[in-house]
Amino acid sequence: MTAGALTHLETAQLGALEVPVxxxxxxxxxxxxxxxxxxxFHRAHQAMYLDRLMDQGKALDxxxxxxxxxxxxxxxxxxxxxxxxxxxxxxxxxDGSWTPKVVGSIVDYLFAPDDPEAVIEKMADPATRIVxxxxxxxxxxFSPVTGEFDAENPAVQADLAPGAAPATTFGLVTEAxxxxxxxxxPPFTVMSCDNIPGNGHMAQQVFAAFxxxxxxxxxxxVREEVRFPNSMVDRITPVTTEDDKVQIAARFGLxxxxxxxxxxxxxxxxxxxxxxxxxxxxxxxxxxxxxVEPYELMKLRLLNASHQALCYFGHLAGYRxxxxxxxxxxxxxFLRAYMxxxxxxxxxxxxxxxxxxxxxxxxxRFSNDAVRDTVARLCAESSDRIPKWLLPVIRINLAAGRGxxxxxxxxxSWARYAEAxxxxxxPIQVVDRLxxxxxxxxxxxxxxxxxxxxxxxxxxxxxxEPGFTGPYLExxxxxxxxxxxxxLERLMAPARAV
Numbered sequence: 001m002t003a004g005a006l007t008h009l010e011t012a013q014l015g016a017l018e019v020p021v022x023x024x025x026x027x028x029x030x031x032x033x034x035x036x037x038x039x040x041f042h043r044a045h046q047a048m049y050l051d052r053l054m055d056q057g058k059a060l061d062x063x064x065x066x067x068x069x070x071x072x073x074x075x076x077x078x079x080x081x082x083x084x085x086x087x088x089x090x091x092x093x094x095d096g097s098w099t100p101k102v103v104g105s106i107v108d109y110l111f112a113p114d115d116p117e118a119v120i121e122k123m124a125d126p127a128t129r130i131v132x133x134x135x136x137x138x139x140x141x142f143s144p145v146t147g148e149f150d151a152e153n154p155a156v157q158a159d160l161a162p163g164a165a166p167a168t169t170f171g172l173v174t175e176a177x178x179x180x181x182x183x184x185x186p187p188f189t190v191m192s193c194d195n196i197p198g199n200g201h202m203a204q205q206v207f208a209a210f211x212x213x214x215x216x217x218x219x220x221x222v223r224e225e226v227r228f229p230n231s232m233v234d235r236i237t238p239v240t241t242e243d244d245k246v247q248i249a250a251r252f253g254l255x256x257x258x259x260x261x262x263x264x265x266x267x268x269x270x271x272x273x274x275x276x277x278x279x280x281x282x283x284x285x286x287x288x289x290x291x292v293e294p295y296e297l298m299k300l301r302l303l304n305a306s307h308q309a310l311c312y313f314g315h316l317a318g319y320r321x322x323x324x325x326x327x328x329x330x331x332x333x334f335l336r337a338y339m340x341x342x343x344x345x346x347x348x349x350x351x352x353x354x355x356x357x358x359x360x361x362x363x364x365r366f367s368n369d370a371v372r373d374t375v376a377r378l379c380a381e382s383s384d385r386i387p388k389w390l391l392p393v394i395r396i397n398l399a400a401g402r403g404x405x406x407x408x409x410x411x412x413s414w415a416r417y418a419e420a421x422x423x424x425x426x427p428i429q430v431v432d433r434l435x436x437x438x439x440x441x442x443x444x445x446x447x448x449x450x451x452x453x454x455x456x457x458x459x460x461x462x463x464x465e466p467g468f469t470g471p472y473l474e475x476x477x478x479x480x481x482x483x484x485x486x487x488l489e490r491l492m493a494p495a496r497a498v
Contacts, residue, residue, distance in 0.1 A: 006255040009102065011084040019088070019252050022104030023055040026084075029063040029107050032279075034123050034188075036169050037134040038066035038076055043103065044237040044262040046132060046193055048089055050105040052284040059279040061127075063107040067119055069135075069169055073111060079258040080109035088248060088259040092370035099264075100252050112172060116165050123176030123188065129276035131176075132191040133203065135169055137384040138433055140196060140206050144387030145460045147202075149209035160213055170210040177211070177226065178218055187226045189274045193233045195304055196388055197296065200230035200271060229271040230292040232299050236365060237262040238373040263371050265361075269295040294350040301343045302355075303362055304389040306335050309406070310366065311378035312413035316423055316484035322373040326366035330485070333492050335363060338406040346396040380431040382414055383438065387458055398467050405471040409491055412475035413484070415452040418442035423483050446480065449473055 007013050014021045033050075035042060046064075053059040066085070068076055079087075085106040091099040112119045123131055133139070141150050150156070158164060159171030166172045177187055190207060192199035204223065212219025237260065244261050248254050269287040272278075282288045287295070307322075313334070314325035325331045339359045347355070390411065394404045419442040420428045430439055444451040453472065454463045462468045478487040 005253060006249055007253055008255045009083045009086050009088065009257075011086065014086075014102065017102065017252075017254065019100040019102060019254065021102040022051065024057065024060065024104070026104045026107065029054065029060050029105070030127065031065040031107055031122075032062040032127060033064045033130045033132055034067055034119075034128050035064050035106075035132045035134070036067045036069060036173075037136070037139070038068065038073075038080075038106070038109065039134060040237045040240060040260045040262070041233075041235065042066075042134045042193070043087060043106070043260045044089060045233055045235050045266060045268065046134075047103055047105045048101075048266070049268065049281055049284050049286060050279060051101075051103045053279055053281070054105055056283070058283070062130075062279040064105055065108040065110060065122055065128075066106050067122075067172075068109070068111045069113075069167070069172070071113065074113075076258065077109055077111040077114075080106070082257055085109055088252070088254055088256045090244075090248060090259060090261045091264045092261055092368070092372075093264055094364075094368045094370055096370055098247075098251060098370075100248070100254075112167070116167065116172060119172050120166065120176045120179065123173065124179040124183070124185070126180075126185050128188050130189045130191050130274070130278065131173060132193055133169070134193045136381065137194060137196055137388055138381060139169065139194070140202055141170070142202065142206055144384075144391075144458055145456065147205070149206045151209070151213055156210065156213075159210075170207060173207060174211045174214060174218070174222070177222060178215075181218070181221055181225075187222075187275055189227045189229065189276065189278070191229055191231065191270075193231055195233070195300060195385075197300060197392065198230060198293070199296070200228040200273070200292075204228035225275075227273045227275045229273040230296065231271065232267070232269040232292055232296040234267040234299055234303065235262050235265060236368075236371060236373055238371055239377060241372075261371070263365055263368055265365055267299075289351075294348050295353070297347055298350050298353065298355070298358070300389050301346060301393050302339050302359060304385070305343060305393060305407075305410075306339060306362060306366075307378045308382070308386060308390055308414070309335055309338050309410045311375050312410070312417040313484045313488060315375050315379060315417060315428070316413065316479070317488075318423075320375050321369075322375055322378065323367050323369040323371065325375065326363055327369070330488055330492060332363055332367075334406070334488055335366070337492065338410070342397055342402070342404065342407050343393055345400070345402060346393050376429075376431070379417065381433065382418075383432050383434045383458060386411065386414060391459065391462070394462065394468055398465055403471075404468050406491065408468050408471040409475040409487075411453065412472050412479060415442055415445060415476060416479040416484075418452065419445075445476065449476060 192203040
Protein backbone atom coordinates (compact mmCIF):
# COMPACT_ATOMS: atom_id res chain seq x y z
CA MET A 1 0.00 0.00 0.00
CA THR A 2 1.44 3.37 -0.97
CA ALA A 3 1.58 6.38 1.29
CA GLY A 4 -0.95 8.09 -0.94
CA ALA A 5 -3.54 5.40 -0.17
CA LEU A 6 -3.43 6.01 3.57
CA THR A 7 -6.36 7.57 5.37
CA HIS A 8 -5.47 10.19 7.96
CA LEU A 9 -7.03 9.39 11.31
CA GLU A 10 -9.52 12.13 12.17
CA THR A 11 -13.23 12.42 12.86
CA ALA A 12 -14.15 13.36 9.29
CA GLN A 13 -12.52 10.17 7.95
CA LEU A 14 -14.02 7.61 10.34
CA GLY A 15 -16.59 6.50 7.79
CA ALA A 16 -13.87 5.73 5.27
CA LEU A 17 -11.92 3.38 7.52
CA GLU A 18 -11.99 -0.40 7.19
CA VAL A 19 -11.28 -1.03 10.87
CA PRO A 20 -13.70 -0.84 13.84
CA VAL A 21 -14.33 2.77 14.88
CA UNK A 22 -16.31 4.37 17.71
CA UNK A 23 -19.90 3.18 17.53
CA UNK A 24 -21.18 6.37 19.14
CA UNK A 25 -21.48 10.02 18.24
CA UNK A 26 -18.33 11.59 19.69
CA UNK A 27 -19.92 15.04 19.48
CA UNK A 28 -22.31 13.85 22.20
CA UNK A 29 -19.46 12.84 24.54
CA UNK A 30 -18.59 15.25 27.34
CA UNK A 31 -15.59 15.06 29.66
CA UNK A 32 -16.26 13.79 33.16
CA UNK A 33 -12.69 12.60 33.77
CA UNK A 34 -9.45 14.57 33.66
CA UNK A 35 -6.47 12.25 33.26
CA UNK A 36 -2.82 13.06 33.98
CA UNK A 37 -0.28 11.00 32.05
CA UNK A 38 -1.75 10.07 28.67
CA UNK A 39 0.72 7.46 27.50
CA UNK A 40 0.46 4.05 25.94
CA PHE A 41 -0.80 2.30 29.04
CA HIS A 42 -3.65 4.72 29.75
CA ARG A 43 -4.79 4.51 26.15
CA ALA A 44 -4.60 0.69 26.15
CA HIS A 45 -6.42 0.41 29.46
CA GLN A 46 -8.66 3.04 31.11
CA ALA A 47 -9.51 4.84 27.85
CA MET A 48 -10.21 1.48 26.18
CA TYR A 49 -12.66 0.42 28.92
CA LEU A 50 -14.55 3.70 28.59
CA ASP A 51 -14.62 3.32 24.81
CA ARG A 52 -16.22 -0.11 25.31
CA LEU A 53 -18.91 1.43 27.51
CA MET A 54 -19.58 4.18 25.00
CA ASP A 55 -19.93 1.61 22.24
CA GLN A 56 -22.84 0.26 24.30
CA GLY A 57 -24.40 3.73 24.36
CA LYS A 58 -23.40 4.29 28.00
CA ALA A 59 -21.17 6.69 29.93
CA LEU A 60 -21.20 9.41 27.27
CA ASP A 61 -20.77 11.96 30.07
CA UNK A 62 -17.58 10.20 31.20
CA UNK A 63 -15.29 11.22 28.35
CA UNK A 64 -11.65 11.91 29.11
CA UNK A 65 -9.75 15.18 28.96
CA UNK A 66 -6.07 14.29 28.92
CA UNK A 67 -3.46 16.47 30.57
CA UNK A 68 0.29 16.61 29.95
CA UNK A 69 2.59 18.15 32.53
CA UNK A 70 6.10 17.21 31.38
CA UNK A 71 7.89 18.98 28.53
CA UNK A 72 8.01 15.67 26.64
CA UNK A 73 4.19 15.60 26.65
CA UNK A 74 4.20 18.23 23.91
CA UNK A 75 4.50 15.34 21.43
CA UNK A 76 1.26 13.85 22.71
CA UNK A 77 -0.41 17.27 22.57
CA UNK A 78 0.51 17.60 18.91
CA UNK A 79 -0.56 14.04 18.03
CA UNK A 80 -3.90 14.48 19.82
CA UNK A 81 -4.55 17.83 18.15
CA UNK A 82 -3.83 16.44 14.68
CA UNK A 83 -6.23 13.51 15.11
CA UNK A 84 -9.16 14.92 17.11
CA UNK A 85 -7.80 12.86 20.06
CA UNK A 86 -8.45 9.61 18.15
CA UNK A 87 -5.92 6.78 18.05
CA UNK A 88 -5.68 3.15 16.99
CA UNK A 89 -5.35 0.44 19.62
CA UNK A 90 -3.91 -2.82 18.24
CA UNK A 91 -4.00 -6.10 20.15
CA UNK A 92 -1.10 -8.38 19.20
CA UNK A 93 -1.95 -12.04 19.80
CA UNK A 94 0.61 -14.84 20.18
CA ASP A 95 -0.62 -16.38 16.90
CA GLY A 96 0.54 -13.27 15.04
CA SER A 97 -2.89 -11.74 14.46
CA TRP A 98 -3.39 -8.00 14.92
CA THR A 99 -6.80 -6.72 16.03
CA PRO A 100 -7.31 -2.95 15.57
CA LYS A 101 -9.89 -0.62 17.09
CA VAL A 102 -10.05 3.18 16.81
CA VAL A 103 -10.70 4.53 20.32
CA GLY A 104 -12.68 7.74 20.81
CA SER A 105 -13.15 8.13 24.57
CA ILE A 106 -10.51 10.87 24.87
CA VAL A 107 -12.23 14.05 23.70
CA ASP A 108 -9.79 16.80 24.72
CA TYR A 109 -6.13 17.27 25.62
CA LEU A 110 -4.55 20.11 27.58
CA PHE A 111 -0.82 20.76 27.87
CA ALA A 112 -0.31 22.35 31.27
CA PRO A 113 2.85 24.33 30.39
CA ASP A 114 0.84 26.09 27.65
CA ASP A 115 -1.99 27.16 29.94
CA PRO A 116 -2.01 25.92 33.56
CA GLU A 117 -5.12 28.01 34.25
CA ALA A 118 -7.10 26.07 31.64
CA VAL A 119 -6.12 22.77 33.32
CA ILE A 120 -7.08 24.04 36.77
CA GLU A 121 -10.45 25.37 35.63
CA LYS A 122 -11.18 22.13 33.77
CA MET A 123 -10.80 20.25 37.06
CA ALA A 124 -12.67 22.92 39.01
CA ASP A 125 -15.65 22.56 36.64
CA PRO A 126 -18.44 20.61 38.40
CA ALA A 127 -18.69 18.35 35.31
CA THR A 128 -15.32 16.85 36.26
CA ARG A 129 -16.03 14.10 38.75
CA ILE A 130 -12.84 12.02 38.54
CA VAL A 131 -9.19 13.04 38.17
CA UNK A 132 -7.17 9.95 37.29
CA UNK A 133 -3.43 9.36 37.20
CA UNK A 134 -0.84 7.29 35.37
CA UNK A 135 2.19 9.37 36.30
CA UNK A 136 4.54 6.38 36.93
CA UNK A 137 5.89 5.11 40.21
CA UNK A 138 8.24 8.09 40.48
CA UNK A 139 5.47 10.66 40.08
CA UNK A 140 4.28 10.41 43.69
CA UNK A 141 7.36 12.06 45.20
CA PHE A 142 7.77 9.95 48.31
CA SER A 143 10.68 8.20 50.00
CA PRO A 144 10.84 4.48 49.12
CA VAL A 145 11.99 3.74 52.69
CA THR A 146 9.89 6.04 54.89
CA GLY A 147 6.94 6.58 52.54
CA GLU A 148 6.98 10.27 53.46
CA PHE A 149 6.28 13.03 50.92
CA ASP A 150 9.47 14.81 49.80
CA ALA A 151 8.70 18.42 50.65
CA GLU A 152 12.23 19.49 49.65
CA ASN A 153 11.78 18.56 46.00
CA PRO A 154 12.64 21.78 44.09
CA ALA A 155 9.57 21.44 41.83
CA VAL A 156 7.34 21.14 44.91
CA GLN A 157 9.01 24.13 46.53
CA ALA A 158 8.52 26.16 43.34
CA ASP A 159 4.81 25.34 43.31
CA LEU A 160 4.48 26.37 46.97
CA ALA A 161 6.07 29.80 46.39
CA PRO A 162 3.58 32.67 46.85
CA GLY A 163 1.91 33.58 43.59
CA ALA A 164 3.47 30.70 41.64
CA ALA A 165 1.58 29.28 38.68
CA PRO A 166 1.30 25.53 39.46
CA ALA A 167 3.53 23.35 37.29
CA THR A 168 3.40 19.95 39.01
CA THR A 169 0.51 17.50 39.18
CA PHE A 170 0.35 18.22 42.92
CA GLY A 171 0.07 21.96 42.42
CA LEU A 172 -2.50 21.76 39.63
CA VAL A 173 -4.78 19.25 41.34
CA THR A 174 -4.57 20.97 44.73
CA GLU A 175 -5.40 24.37 43.28
CA ALA A 176 -8.44 22.88 41.54
CA UNK A 177 -9.59 21.24 44.78
CA UNK A 178 -9.14 24.54 46.65
CA UNK A 179 -11.31 26.34 44.10
CA UNK A 180 -14.02 23.70 44.36
CA UNK A 181 -13.98 23.99 48.14
CA UNK A 182 -14.19 27.77 47.98
CA UNK A 183 -17.05 27.62 45.43
CA UNK A 184 -19.02 25.04 47.38
CA UNK A 185 -18.53 22.35 44.72
CA PRO A 186 -17.99 18.81 46.06
CA PRO A 187 -14.49 17.45 45.39
CA PHE A 188 -13.73 15.11 42.54
CA THR A 189 -12.37 11.63 43.20
CA VAL A 190 -8.62 11.17 42.66
CA MET A 191 -8.11 7.75 41.05
CA SER A 192 -4.56 6.42 40.84
CA CYS A 193 -3.85 3.81 38.16
CA ASP A 194 -0.13 3.43 38.92
CA ASN A 195 1.80 0.36 40.07
CA ILE A 196 2.28 1.32 43.70
CA PRO A 197 1.22 -0.73 46.73
CA GLY A 198 -1.93 0.89 48.09
CA ASN A 199 -1.90 3.39 45.24
CA GLY A 200 -5.05 5.13 46.46
CA HIS A 201 -3.74 5.40 50.01
CA MET A 202 -0.43 6.71 48.70
CA ALA A 203 -2.15 9.26 46.46
CA GLN A 204 -4.15 10.48 49.46
CA GLN A 205 -1.00 10.76 51.53
CA VAL A 206 1.03 12.76 49.02
CA PHE A 207 -1.75 15.07 47.81
CA ALA A 208 -2.87 15.79 51.37
CA ALA A 209 0.76 16.42 52.37
CA PHE A 210 1.19 18.93 49.54
CA UNK A 211 -2.12 20.62 50.37
CA UNK A 212 -1.13 20.83 54.03
CA UNK A 213 2.17 22.53 53.14
CA UNK A 214 0.16 25.09 51.22
CA UNK A 215 -2.60 25.50 53.83
CA UNK A 216 -3.12 23.24 56.88
CA UNK A 217 -6.88 23.67 56.65
CA UNK A 218 -6.88 22.64 53.01
CA UNK A 219 -4.77 19.61 53.84
CA UNK A 220 -7.27 18.50 56.48
CA UNK A 221 -10.15 19.02 54.03
CA VAL A 222 -8.41 16.89 51.38
CA ARG A 223 -7.88 14.07 53.89
CA GLU A 224 -11.47 14.17 55.08
CA GLU A 225 -13.47 14.94 51.94
CA VAL A 226 -11.60 13.64 48.88
CA ARG A 227 -11.82 9.95 48.03
CA PHE A 228 -8.83 8.05 46.67
CA PRO A 229 -9.85 4.54 45.54
CA ASN A 230 -7.20 1.85 45.31
CA SER A 231 -6.83 -0.04 42.04
CA MET A 232 -4.86 -2.77 40.36
CA VAL A 233 -4.19 -2.34 36.64
CA ASP A 234 -2.61 -4.80 34.23
CA ARG A 235 -1.87 -4.88 30.52
CA ILE A 236 1.57 -5.22 28.96
CA THR A 237 1.94 -2.19 26.70
CA PRO A 238 5.34 -1.71 25.06
CA VAL A 239 6.52 1.57 23.62
CA THR A 240 5.10 2.17 20.14
CA THR A 241 7.87 1.82 17.55
CA GLU A 242 8.24 3.27 14.07
CA ASP A 243 7.84 -0.26 12.74
CA ASP A 244 4.48 -0.49 14.52
CA LYS A 245 3.35 2.64 12.70
CA VAL A 246 4.57 1.29 9.35
CA GLN A 247 2.84 -2.05 9.94
CA ILE A 248 -0.44 -0.38 10.95
CA ALA A 249 -0.30 1.75 7.82
CA ALA A 250 0.39 -1.29 5.63
CA ARG A 251 -2.18 -3.62 7.25
CA PHE A 252 -5.04 -1.18 7.82
CA GLY A 253 -4.40 1.81 5.54
CA LEU A 254 -4.22 4.13 8.56
CA UNK A 255 -2.02 7.18 8.97
CA UNK A 256 -1.88 7.35 12.79
CA UNK A 257 0.75 9.58 14.40
CA UNK A 258 0.76 7.65 17.68
CA UNK A 259 -1.04 4.29 17.74
CA UNK A 260 -0.86 1.94 20.74
CA UNK A 261 0.03 -1.75 20.65
CA UNK A 262 -0.51 -4.18 23.53
CA UNK A 263 -1.19 -7.78 24.51
CA UNK A 264 -4.76 -9.16 24.46
CA UNK A 265 -4.83 -9.68 28.24
CA UNK A 266 -6.24 -6.89 30.38
CA UNK A 267 -7.33 -6.61 34.01
CA UNK A 268 -8.56 -3.79 36.22
CA UNK A 269 -9.59 -4.25 39.84
CA UNK A 270 -11.09 -1.09 41.35
CA UNK A 271 -12.22 -0.14 44.83
CA UNK A 272 -15.75 1.25 44.85
CA UNK A 273 -14.99 4.56 46.62
CA UNK A 274 -16.12 7.59 44.60
CA UNK A 275 -17.34 11.01 45.69
CA UNK A 276 -19.49 11.90 42.69
CA UNK A 277 -20.27 8.58 41.05
CA UNK A 278 -18.41 6.63 38.39
CA UNK A 279 -19.00 4.95 35.04
CA UNK A 280 -20.56 1.43 35.21
CA UNK A 281 -17.17 -0.14 34.52
CA UNK A 282 -18.20 -3.55 35.82
CA UNK A 283 -20.32 -3.87 32.67
CA UNK A 284 -17.17 -4.06 30.53
CA UNK A 285 -15.09 -6.43 32.64
CA UNK A 286 -13.68 -4.27 35.43
CA UNK A 287 -13.72 -6.03 38.81
CA UNK A 288 -15.25 -3.49 41.19
CA UNK A 289 -14.54 -4.73 44.72
CA UNK A 290 -14.51 -3.64 48.35
CA UNK A 291 -10.83 -4.52 48.88
CA VAL A 292 -8.24 -4.28 46.11
CA GLU A 293 -5.17 -5.14 48.21
CA PRO A 294 -5.02 -8.92 47.59
CA TYR A 295 -5.20 -8.43 43.81
CA GLU A 296 -2.76 -5.56 43.90
CA LEU A 297 -0.17 -7.50 45.91
CA MET A 298 -0.59 -10.48 43.59
CA LYS A 299 0.17 -8.33 40.56
CA LEU A 300 3.02 -6.30 42.07
CA ARG A 301 4.84 -9.24 43.63
CA LEU A 302 4.28 -11.75 40.85
CA LEU A 303 4.03 -9.84 37.55
CA ASN A 304 5.94 -6.62 38.28
CA ALA A 305 8.62 -8.20 40.45
CA SER A 306 9.05 -10.98 37.87
CA HIS A 307 9.63 -8.35 35.20
CA GLN A 308 12.55 -7.15 37.32
CA ALA A 309 13.72 -10.72 37.80
CA LEU A 310 13.73 -11.12 34.04
CA CYS A 311 15.19 -7.87 32.78
CA TYR A 312 18.66 -7.38 34.33
CA PHE A 313 19.73 -11.01 34.03
CA GLY A 314 18.22 -11.02 30.55
CA HIS A 315 20.10 -7.92 29.40
CA LEU A 316 23.38 -9.16 30.85
CA ALA A 317 22.87 -12.48 29.06
CA GLY A 318 22.49 -10.63 25.76
CA TYR A 319 18.72 -10.58 25.29
CA ARG A 320 16.98 -7.40 24.15
CA UNK A 321 13.35 -8.52 23.77
CA UNK A 322 11.24 -9.79 26.66
CA UNK A 323 9.77 -12.77 24.83
CA UNK A 324 13.28 -14.04 24.04
CA UNK A 325 14.09 -14.14 27.75
CA UNK A 326 10.80 -15.75 28.78
CA UNK A 327 11.07 -18.41 26.06
CA UNK A 328 14.49 -19.47 27.38
CA UNK A 329 13.75 -22.50 29.63
CA UNK A 330 16.41 -21.48 32.17
CA UNK A 331 14.88 -18.04 32.64
CA UNK A 332 11.34 -19.46 32.72
CA UNK A 333 12.39 -21.82 35.53
CA PHE A 334 13.96 -18.94 37.43
CA LEU A 335 10.85 -16.77 37.11
CA ARG A 336 8.53 -19.58 38.22
CA ALA A 337 10.82 -20.50 41.12
CA TYR A 338 10.83 -16.89 42.33
CA MET A 339 7.04 -16.69 42.06
CA UNK A 340 6.44 -20.04 43.79
CA UNK A 341 9.10 -19.98 46.48
CA UNK A 342 9.37 -16.32 47.45
CA UNK A 343 6.61 -14.20 45.91
CA UNK A 344 3.55 -16.37 46.61
CA UNK A 345 4.26 -17.00 50.33
CA UNK A 346 3.96 -13.24 50.97
CA UNK A 347 0.45 -13.01 49.51
CA UNK A 348 -2.89 -13.08 51.32
CA UNK A 349 -5.70 -15.17 49.77
CA UNK A 350 -6.86 -13.62 46.48
CA UNK A 351 -10.64 -14.07 46.03
CA UNK A 352 -11.62 -15.76 42.78
CA UNK A 353 -8.05 -16.20 41.53
CA UNK A 354 -6.28 -19.48 40.76
CA UNK A 355 -2.70 -18.45 41.55
CA UNK A 356 -1.15 -21.51 39.89
CA UNK A 357 -2.94 -20.71 36.65
CA UNK A 358 -2.15 -17.01 37.03
CA UNK A 359 1.59 -17.70 37.34
CA UNK A 360 1.59 -19.99 34.32
CA UNK A 361 -0.31 -17.37 32.36
CA UNK A 362 2.25 -14.71 33.32
CA UNK A 363 5.09 -16.66 31.74
CA UNK A 364 2.93 -17.27 28.66
CA ARG A 365 2.20 -13.53 28.46
CA PHE A 366 5.88 -12.65 28.80
CA SER A 367 6.60 -15.15 26.00
CA ASN A 368 4.23 -13.49 23.49
CA ASP A 369 6.64 -12.74 20.63
CA ALA A 370 4.06 -10.60 18.82
CA VAL A 371 4.17 -7.90 21.53
CA ARG A 372 7.96 -7.39 21.16
CA ASP A 373 8.27 -5.68 24.51
CA THR A 374 11.83 -4.54 25.19
CA VAL A 375 14.09 -5.55 28.05
CA ALA A 376 15.26 -1.93 28.20
CA ARG A 377 11.74 -0.75 29.07
CA LEU A 378 11.65 -3.09 32.05
CA CYS A 379 15.13 -2.05 33.19
CA ALA A 380 14.21 1.66 33.28
CA GLU A 381 13.52 3.61 36.48
CA SER A 382 14.59 0.71 38.69
CA SER A 383 15.06 2.93 41.73
CA ASP A 384 11.34 3.63 41.67
CA ARG A 385 10.35 0.01 40.96
CA ILE A 386 12.53 -2.38 42.97
CA PRO A 387 11.80 -0.73 46.36
CA LYS A 388 8.05 -0.92 45.75
CA TRP A 389 7.74 -4.29 44.05
CA LEU A 390 10.55 -6.56 45.24
CA LEU A 391 11.98 -5.30 48.54
CA PRO A 392 8.69 -5.90 50.42
CA VAL A 393 8.95 -9.57 49.40
CA ILE A 394 12.45 -9.74 50.87
CA ARG A 395 11.46 -8.02 54.11
CA ILE A 396 8.38 -10.18 54.67
CA ASN A 397 10.29 -13.40 54.03
CA LEU A 398 13.13 -12.35 56.32
CA ALA A 399 10.65 -11.56 59.09
CA ALA A 400 9.04 -14.97 58.63
CA GLY A 401 12.36 -16.79 58.69
CA ARG A 402 12.07 -17.80 55.04
CA GLY A 403 14.76 -17.65 52.39
CA UNK A 404 15.40 -14.67 50.08
CA UNK A 405 17.90 -16.33 47.74
CA UNK A 406 16.13 -15.58 44.48
CA UNK A 407 14.87 -12.08 45.27
CA UNK A 408 18.32 -11.17 46.59
CA UNK A 409 19.73 -12.44 43.29
CA UNK A 410 17.44 -10.06 41.41
CA UNK A 411 18.76 -7.12 43.45
CA UNK A 412 22.31 -8.29 42.70
CA SER A 413 21.50 -8.44 38.99
CA TRP A 414 20.30 -4.82 39.18
CA ALA A 415 23.51 -3.84 40.97
CA ARG A 416 25.60 -5.52 38.25
CA TYR A 417 23.50 -3.93 35.48
CA ALA A 418 23.88 -0.51 37.12
CA GLU A 419 27.64 -0.66 36.50
CA ALA A 420 26.59 0.43 32.99
CA UNK A 421 28.94 -2.00 31.21
CA UNK A 422 27.79 -5.40 29.99
CA UNK A 423 29.63 -8.71 29.98
CA UNK A 424 31.20 -7.93 26.60
CA UNK A 425 32.49 -4.57 27.80
CA UNK A 426 29.83 -2.66 25.87
CA PRO A 427 28.11 0.35 27.51
CA ILE A 428 24.65 0.00 29.05
CA GLN A 429 22.41 3.05 29.01
CA VAL A 430 21.00 3.16 32.53
CA VAL A 431 17.68 5.04 32.42
CA ASP A 432 16.85 6.17 35.94
CA ARG A 433 16.33 9.46 37.74
CA LEU A 434 19.26 8.38 39.96
CA UNK A 435 21.36 6.94 37.13
CA UNK A 436 24.53 8.91 37.82
CA UNK A 437 24.48 8.12 41.54
CA UNK A 438 23.60 4.45 41.02
CA UNK A 439 26.32 3.87 38.44
CA UNK A 440 28.98 5.60 40.52
CA UNK A 441 28.07 3.42 43.49
CA UNK A 442 27.81 0.21 41.48
CA UNK A 443 31.28 0.72 40.03
CA UNK A 444 32.72 0.70 43.54
CA UNK A 445 31.35 -2.73 44.40
CA UNK A 446 34.30 -4.71 43.08
CA UNK A 447 36.21 -3.26 46.03
CA UNK A 448 33.20 -2.60 48.30
CA UNK A 449 30.81 -5.48 47.61
CA UNK A 450 27.94 -4.03 49.68
CA UNK A 451 28.29 -0.46 48.38
CA UNK A 452 25.17 -0.60 46.21
CA UNK A 453 22.78 -1.88 48.89
CA UNK A 454 24.30 0.39 51.55
CA UNK A 455 22.12 3.18 50.11
CA UNK A 456 19.62 3.39 52.97
CA UNK A 457 17.38 5.80 51.07
CA UNK A 458 16.56 2.94 48.72
CA UNK A 459 17.21 -0.21 50.75
CA UNK A 460 16.63 0.85 54.35
CA UNK A 461 18.37 -1.53 56.74
CA UNK A 462 18.64 -4.54 54.42
CA UNK A 463 22.41 -4.10 54.35
CA UNK A 464 22.35 -5.13 58.03
CA GLU A 465 20.45 -8.38 57.33
CA PRO A 466 22.71 -11.41 56.78
CA GLY A 467 19.74 -13.35 55.43
CA PHE A 468 19.76 -10.90 52.53
CA THR A 469 23.42 -9.91 52.16
CA GLY A 470 24.62 -13.53 52.11
CA PRO A 471 22.74 -14.61 48.96
CA TYR A 472 23.12 -11.12 47.48
CA LEU A 473 26.92 -11.28 47.68
CA GLU A 474 26.96 -14.85 46.41
CA UNK A 475 25.08 -13.83 43.27
CA UNK A 476 26.99 -10.59 42.74
CA UNK A 477 30.31 -12.43 42.96
CA UNK A 478 29.11 -15.06 40.50
CA UNK A 479 27.90 -12.38 38.07
CA UNK A 480 31.34 -10.77 38.09
CA UNK A 481 33.24 -14.06 37.83
CA UNK A 482 31.01 -16.23 35.64
CA UNK A 483 28.33 -14.03 34.02
CA UNK A 484 24.55 -14.07 34.06
CA UNK A 485 23.82 -17.42 32.45
CA UNK A 486 26.14 -19.51 34.58
CA UNK A 487 24.90 -17.66 37.67
CA LEU A 488 21.30 -18.56 36.85
CA GLU A 489 22.25 -22.19 36.16
CA ARG A 490 23.79 -22.36 39.62
CA LEU A 491 20.79 -20.68 41.21
CA MET A 492 18.48 -23.15 39.50
CA ALA A 493 20.52 -26.30 40.07
CA PRO A 494 18.26 -27.49 42.94
CA ALA A 495 15.06 -25.91 41.53
CA ARG A 496 12.24 -27.81 39.89
CA ALA A 497 11.27 -27.32 36.26
CA VAL A 498 8.20 -25.27 35.31
